[in-house]
Amino acid sequence: MSTGYERIDLETLRRDDQLNGLLQRIREDVMNGYVVEVKTRANTYNQLESNSKQSSRLSSMCNSIVKQPIIQQNEQHKDLEEIVITSQRDQQQIPNHSKTLGNSPPKVKSEIIKPVVLNQELSPEQTYQQISFKEEPKPTKTISQQLDEIETNADTGDCQNYIKILKTINSQLQQQMNESLQDCNHLFSQAIQIVRTKCLLTRFYKQVGDFKNAIRQLKAIQKQFKILEPNLVGKILIELGKLHFLNQAYQNAQSSYYMALQHYEKLEWKSEIAHILLLMAKLHAWTKNFELSKKLTYGAIAILKEFLQDDHESIAEAYIVLGECNYISKNSDEAIEFLMKAVKIKYQIYKDYKHLKFVEVFNLLGLTYGLIPDIQQSLNYFIQALQCFQQNCVQRAQILNNISVIYQAQGDVDKASKCHFKAKEIYSTFLPNQHNQMQRLILNQTCTSPPM
Structure with missing residues (x-):
């Protein structure tokens, strides 16, 4: 069975070939990043009529009569060659005055990036790599943000690095403060930041054992500012007393404690009064005034028990002071009794013997058992104190130094050497070589070469 088809003349085939060629050119222009607009003569004529209507009222009236353009039959061309193709390249060749007659197609101001297509799938990674991005500069941190970050990572x-940064911040703040003497609000803000910076400097100087510079920071605060916040005034006096005590300037420490005591007595803040009495008791214990030390401690306990339970941590701290006083006076039995009371209270609070709050009491127990002497029990408590640390610090190095001495007494030179060099490694991170703790470490040195 045969199927009939309509005959196709040569004219139709010629137009089909022209159409294919036209579509091929349009595809190439689009792929090259150009915007292509296709117009016929009829569309162009309508566009010209529309533009002419907007040019003047008279021409608009004339054109309104002609609803449809009259096109002579002999002017119509069937060839697709008469289709006008307007692309970006063609637009560059059109005279400027022709732009007023018709709306130009939108032009692409930058080259279009063609996506990389593999197996008809878009590859976003390759396309993304062709686009260049400028990295935006990181915003500068404010001084307050810098101080927050330092406190978080203290x-x-x-x-040493934090001390360097804080000294730079302090210089900047001092300069800004001098430049804003007429602006009271800004001046007040700068003053707060300076006090905060100097307090942080005090903290880090204390950690590295530079007690003199730590004291200078607090005295600078007292000299430069009149602080009206009562608790801050008292805290500075107490911290000055502690720093003088650590610097073995006991008279200055006692003077600072006494001023702090008078300050809080005026405020009638019993908790702070009891705390200062305990600090003064510890000071008198180390200056061999044991009776006064015990009286001050029992006085502090009496004040604390007026408003605290017997198992409060502040009571435990008072027992630690009594234990330390008896340890210094070589009264081992009473020292152990008070220290174990403190351990019991602290365990009820923290439920974990590895908590950092146990370091002081375990270290004192290790020292006290060393007086008996019960070397093994002393070693056990020193190891317990060591386990309370989660990171290196000067106190951890001190415990390692104590353990080194115990191992040396037991004749275990290898373990003593390891603890000694570990302590030295930590000390060298925090303390200068001339520091008295480093000198003490040299005296306790058990060998001259590091362990293998």
Whole structure:
């Protein structure tokens, strides 16, 4: 069975070939990033009529009469060659005055990036790599943000670097303060930041054992500013007393404690009064005034028990002071009794013997058992104190030094050497070589070469 088809004349085939060629050119222009607009003569004529209507009222009236353009039959061309193709390249060749007659197609101001197509799938990674991006600069941190960050990372051990940063911040703040003497609000804000910076400097100087510079920071605050916040005034006096005590300037420490005591007695803040009495008791214990030390401690306990339970941590701290006083006076039995009371209270609070709050009491127990002497029990408590640390610090090095001495007494030179060099490694991170703790470490040195 045959199927009939309509005959196709040569004219139709010629137009089909022209159409294919036209579509091929349009495809090439589009792929090259050009915007292509296709117009016929009829569309162009309508566009010209529309533009002419907007040019003047008179021409608009004339054109309104002609609803449809009259096109002579002999002017119509069937060839697709008469289709006008307007692309970006063609637009560049059109005279400027022709732009007023018709709306130009939108032009692409930058080259279109063609996506990379593999197996008819878009590869976003390759396309993304062709686009260049400028990295935006990181915003500068404010001084307040820098201080917040330093406080957050204060226990990382990078004390010397933080001291350097804080000294720079302090200089900047001092300069800004001098430049804003007429602006009271800004001046007040700068003053707060300076006090905060100097307090942080005090903290880091204390950690590296530079007690003199730590004291200078607090005295600078007292000299430069009149602080009206009562608790801050008292805290500065107490901290000055502690720093003088650590610097073995006991008279200055006692003077600072006494001023702090008078300050809080005026405020009638019993908790702070009891705390200062305990600090003064510890001071008198180390200056061999044991009876006065015990009286001050029992006085503090009496004040604390007026408003605290017997198992409060502040009571435990008072027992630690009594234990330390008896340890210094070589009364081992009473020292152990008070220290174990403190351990019991602290365990009820923290439920974990590895908590950092146990370091002081375990260290004192290790020292006290060393007086008996019960070397093994002393070693056990020193190891317990060591396990309370989660990171290196000067106190951890001190415990390692104590353990080194115990191992040396037991004749275990290898373990003593390892603890000694570990302590030295930590000390060298925090303390200068001339520091008295480093000198003490040299005296306790058990060998001259590091362990293998």
